[in-house]
Amino acid sequence: MVSIKDVARRAGVSPQTVSNCLNNPAIVKPTTRDLVTAAIAELGYTPNASARRLRTQRSNTIAIGIAPVAYSRIYDRLLHALVTEAEAHSIRVMLYKTDSKQDEIRQFDALIRGGDVDSFVLTDTSHDDPRIPWLIEHRQTFVLFGRPWGLPDMHDPQVPWVDVDGRRGIADMTRHLILHGRKRIGFIGWPGISGTGHDRWLGWRDTLLAARMARPDELEGLCAYGEDRIGEGMTACMTLLDQRPDVDAIVCVSDTLATGAMMALPPECDVVVTGFDNTASAQSLEFPTVDQPLTESARQIVRIILERLDARDGARAAEAGGAAGANGTAGTTGTAETKETEETEETATRRTPESRDGLHVLLPPRIVVD
Known part of the structure; x- marks a missing residue:
């Protein structure tokens, strides 16, 4: 052996x-x-x-919650990418059930008490998400997949995140439609407060206004809204066509709503419908969509977790070294300085152009039009 x-x-x-x-x-x-x-x-x-x-006092385990119904159609693909990346670093991924954000906090508490996990990956982020302050208060390592909508400082170093630039993706799709001759481009989004939904709406709005394809006072009439269900997409599409019969393209905030919109279009109707997420529905119905870089998202999530765990362990070692020095132990200062230099060099090689600090990463998506 x-x-x-x-x-x-x-x-x-x-x-x-x-x-x-x-x-x-x-x-x-x-x-x-x-x-x-x-x-x-x-x-x-x-x-x-x-x-x-x-030896390391680590479980080498990342935990991520699963709900009875997936938060997103891309969840399975994200989970597969996360497990693949974690496995490359000899890290396990643990799943726990969660029926609500408060239930998820109870799961956090149980897993922490049992020493079962080193860190958490949070999905389905929302305004004033109660999970974030709880994890900060309990000094836990975590990374969000999605931005912490509603926080006063989106780049708070205590709240690392990896997200996909939905605003850019929708803007690219809207620009593609304009370049291919579409002149009246509507939008179907989610109702209520949604940071992700509003971000994507901004991509559509800004592109139309910049191209002078609509006036500001026309935007409301070019929009309809529905919950993320196929039936709601059908209803929203019919509402939009009633409001603006001259619409020749519809940009949807998700593939689910786009699927419903496609089903609601009258026969022989020359209206292009686009989605977001590149799901099986988009591939089957062959409508244009926006693809999220989930493999790179998983890579960045694991990178941030490892760097934060290393920093935590380094801080503990420094505290222990300081205590030993106070008791007369020699030789700790030079080691600590060497470690700091090497960590800085190593960290610099891992930074990405989408991130200004390595803790908040916004990744570009790509449009799929074939």
């Missing part, structure tokens, strides 16, 4: 360095990590997961 000492001999480093590569890679130089990684692959070494969790 291959041991950590065998890996160390093959890589030409100490067993402690191999351990650092496995348990706290941020403090190891990239060139050294490459040597250790190559030795692990060559020898086929598999770390003992239970022993590793004991």
